[in-house]
Amino acid sequence: MRIALFATCLADTLYPQAVKATVLLLERLGHEVVFPFEQTCCGQMHINTGYQKDALPLVRQYVSTFDPYDVIVAPSGSCVGSIRHQHEMVARSHGEAGLASRAADVGARTYELSELLIDVLKVEDVGAYYPHRVTYHPTCHSLRVARVGDKPLRLLRQVRGIDLVELPGAEQCCGFGGTFSLKNAATSTAMLADKMSNVVSTGADVCTAGDASCLMHIGGGLSRLRTGVRTVHLAEILASTEIS
Amino acid sequence: MTFLGMPAFAPRGVGHLRGDEPFPAAARTALGNSQMRRNLRHATTTIRGKSGRVIAELPDWQDLRSAGSAIKADVMSRLPELLEELETRVTTAGGTVHWAADANEANEIVTRLVRETGSDRVIKVKSMATQEIALNEALEAAGITPVETDLAELIVQLGEDKPSHILVPAIHRNRSEIREIFLRAMPGVDPSLTDDPPVLAAAARRYLRETFLSTRVAVSGANFAIAETGTLAVVESEGNGRMCLTLPDTLITVMGIEKILPTWRDLEVFLQLLPRASTGERMNPYTTMWTGVTPGDGPQNFHLVLLDNGRSAVLADEVGRQALHCIRCSACLNVCPVYERTGGHAYGSVYPGPIGAILSPQLTGIEDNASLPYASTLCGACFDACPVKIDIPSILVHLRNQAPHPRAERAVMATASRVMQNPRLYARAQRAAKLARIVGRRGRGLPPPFSGWTAGRDLPEFPDQTFRDWWAAR
Numbered sequence: 268m269r270i271a272l273f274a275t276c277l278a279d280t281l282y283p284q285a286v287k288a289t290v291l292l293l294e295r296l297g298h299e300v301v302f303p304f305e306q307t308c309c310g311q312m313h314i315n316t317g318y319q320k321d322a323l324p325l326v327r328q329y330v331s332t333f334d335p336y337d338v339i340v341a342p343s344g345s346c347v348g349s350i351r352h353q354h355e356m357v358a359r360s361h362g363e364a365g366l367a368s369r370a371a372d373v374g375a376r377t378y379e380l381s382e383l384l385i386d387v388l389k390v391e392d393v394g395a396y397y398p399h400r401v402t403y404h405p406t407c408h409s410l411r412v413a414r415v416g417d418k419p420l421r422l423l424r425q426v427r428g429i430d431l432v433e434l435p436g437a438e439q440c441c442g443f444g445g446t447f448s449l450k451n452a453a454t455s456t457a458m459l460a461d462k463m464s465n466v467v468s469t470g471a472d473v474c475t476a477g478d479a480s481c482l483m484h485i486g487g488g489l490s491r492l493r494t495g496v497r498t499v500h501l502a503e504i505l506a507s508t509e510i511s
Numbered sequence: 512m513t514f515l516g517m518p519a520f521a522p523r524g525v526g527h528l529r530g531d532e533p534f535p536a537a538a539r540t541a542l543g544n545s546q547m548r549r550n551l552r553h554a555t556t557t558i559r560g561k562s563g564r565v566i567a568e569l570p571d572w573q574d575l576r577s578a579g580s581a582i583k584a585d586v587m588s589r590l591p592e593l594l595e596e597l598e599t600r601v602t603t604a605g606g607t608v609h610w611a612a613d614a615n616e617a618n619e620i621v622t623r624l625v626r627e628t629g630s631d632r633v634i635k636v637k638s639m640a641t642q643e644i645a646l647n648e649a650l651e652a653a654g655i656t657p658v659e660t661d662l663a664e665l666i667v668q669l670g671e672d673k674p675s676h677i678l679v680p681a682i683h684r685n686r687s688e689i690r691e692i693f694l695r696a697m698p699g700v701d702p703s704l705t706d707d708p709p710v711l712a713a714a715a716r717r718y719l720r721e722t723f724l725s726t727r728v729a730v731s732g733a734n735f736a737i738a739e740t741g742t743l744a745v746v747e748s749e750g751n752g753r754m755c756l757t758l759p760d761t762l763i764t765v766m767g768i769e770k771i772l773p774t775w776r777d778l779e780v781f782l783q784l785l786p787r788a789s790t791g792e793r794m795n796p797y798t799t800m801w802t803g804v805t806p807g808d809g810p811q812n813f814h815l816v817l818l819d820n821g822r823s824a825v826l827a828d829e830v831g832r833q834a835l836h837c838i839r840c841s842a843c844l845n846v847c848p849v850y851e852r853t854g855g856h857a858y859g860s861v862y863p864g865p866i867g868a869i870l871s872p873q874l875t876g877i878e879d880n881a882s883l884p885y886a887s888t889l890c891g892a893c894f895d896a897c898p899v900k901i902d903i904p905s906i907l908v909h910l911r912n913q914a915p916h917p918r919a920e921r922a923v924m925a926t927a928s929r930v931m932q933n934p935r936l937y938a939r940a941q942r943a944a945k946l947a948r949i950v951g952r953r954g955r956g957l958p959p960p961f962s963g964w965t966a967g968r969d970l971p972e973f974p975d976q977t978f979r980d981w982w983a984a985r
């Protein structure tokens with residue numbers, strides 16, 4: 268299958284390893300990945316901070332970049348959630364009915380990585396090997412906006428060598444919330460502290476998730492406290508093999 | 512039809528819808544209160560578990576939520592007509608209906624009605640509407656003593672405190688604190704009082720019984736009003752409400768105009784939704800309903816005060832009006848990770864938590880509560896918990912779009928948008944960002960507004976290559 272990749276601005280810039288892993292994984296499974304260079308950012312930060320007018324051109328950018336493709340994947344539940352649930356609304360509230368219906372259409376063809384693997388490519392065992400103790404944090408937007416459910420866990424359970432341990436209070440937010448972590452830094456830190464103590468309590472070496480943004484947040488805290496726990500994107504685990 | 516202009520917001524200078532400081536500052540202070548945090552963590556975890564278990568028993572919970580949402584949407588689409596129907600029914604049944612445009616009018620009406628009875632004391636059923644308009648303060652200023660009869664509300668009143676939760680206003684207190692408050696402020700309390708919950712409850716009961724039997728006027732709120740029949744409904748857990756609603760000669764009910772339901776049958780949906788989402792009970796212990804006045808049975812004078820206080824302004828916003836669907840169950844508070852840590856006082860308004868973050872700014876106008884729509888990570892837990900499916904995260908995003916933005920932030924966002932519209936500028940900005948990080952050493956604090964991040968977290972190491980550079984070189 269020919270799959271268009273939306274890297275997301277954050278992962279493109281700060282977590283390229285997650286995007287590379289997405290490419291290598293899909294290619295290993297026999298698919299063709301294309302990366303349209305005109306892509307930038309989905310506009311979620313603007314929308315969620317209250318700047319829909321500034322987000323409108325970014326919605327247009329996303330829609331025109333990805334409209335030519337049948338299947339689009341992004342290694343982020345949060346960006347996919349925004350694309351599917353906010354792009355149409357932003358276009359419509361600015362009186363752009365045409366853009367709104369195209370946005371809805373492109374949004375319906377945009378998948379988060381675990382959705383693409385399970386729902387579209389119908390694969391649960393991707394042939395990965397990852398001999399580490401891992402705990403999975405279901406990010407809020409993958410869970411409650413993109414609604415990926417337990418798909419990431421189903422993929423992780425098939426990984427060979429993995430010691431997958433349950434995260435207590437897994438469904439509680441890590442406190443990131445985009446600009447929330449800046450505007451309400453104290454409250455954000457209080458939430459992060461609880462998330463970190465839950466992660467540490469599992470004895471895992473690795474905390475994984477499907478969103479580079481939340482991983483940057485949790486990882487930033489774990490690193491500051493020198494806990495020794497690493498954050499690794501779900502795509503990186505699924506891309507790992509015995510040979511690599 | 513004449514256009515009367517934009518409906519008014521809740522006026523300043525009266526009521527409890529505005530805080531003294533913005534949410535981030537109030538929250539920072541609250542986070543340092545370890546006793547409050549322990550109490551809240553314990554209480555919200557307990558309610559969450561209980562509620563989750565009884566909701567899981569109902570195979571049609573999602574259908575009930577959809578029905579509740581649809582009924583409320585219908586109500587909002589024809590609110591004026593339903594309110595007139597209610598007025599007619601209540602009047603026919605022997606009650607008197609009063610219309611209050613705002614908190615000042617409502618307080619004046621209630622004060623006048625109590626004065627006319629000659630009583631200098633009223634008993635009160637827990638009510639968010641009267642908290643919202645600060646009725647107790649208005650009554651006290653007029654020489655009338657209001658006595659709260661809900662246990663938690665009584666604790667708040669005796670402690671000269673503020674409510675911090677919609678359902679459990681004293682959720683931030685534990686039993687030893689409650690004992691101290693009772694010893695200090697409860698008339699005629701036994702000085703050997705212990706902090707054993709049954710002992711505390713018995714003390715409150717003894718005090719309240721005397722008050723119930725000797726007070727001739729009661730003030731209540733209402734959970735529902737049925738337009739078709741003119742029936743009012745109050746649901747509660749302690750039985751204090753039943754006393755207030757049946758014993759006195761005069762009953763004055765203050766109700767927000769959005770509490771109306773079209774027909775009696777609609778109660779079937781809400782009486783299933785409310786207790787399970789709210790207290791985790793299958794059925795609430797006391798449900799009291801009354802229609803006007805029944806000769807020889809219950810209060811012989813009934814007044815219904817219909818309160819606007821900004822609600823028409825909320826109704827005028829097609830996206831935001833969903834906030835009026837709220838049945839005040841407090842499920843959104845109990846699942847909110849922000850509320851659980853900051854508690855209710857940080858929100859400044861009597862409506863805390865996720866519902867407060869969307870309701871208070873709409874009632875007061877966004878300028879007066881500009882920080883509240885940002886008091887959320889948009890994690891979405893509230894949306895999933897809400898028994899009437901209010902899409903709180905989407906309303907938060909909608910309100911953020913209307914909120915006044917700091918000038919510097921506006922400039923940053925406009926620049927970011929311009930850069931992101933242009934793939935070449937964007938790639939250049941990625942490289943520039945990397946350079947900036949090499950110049951500023953890792954681990955060192957960033958300047959505001961980014962200092963909040965580096966205060967508690969490291970920044971990620973900047974990679975050697977962006978993804979797009981890797982792809983291009985491949």
Ligand code: SF4
Nearest residue numbers: 837838840841843897
């Ligand atoms: S918004 Fe929904 S969950 Fe929150 S108090 Fe109102 S009805 Fe309950």
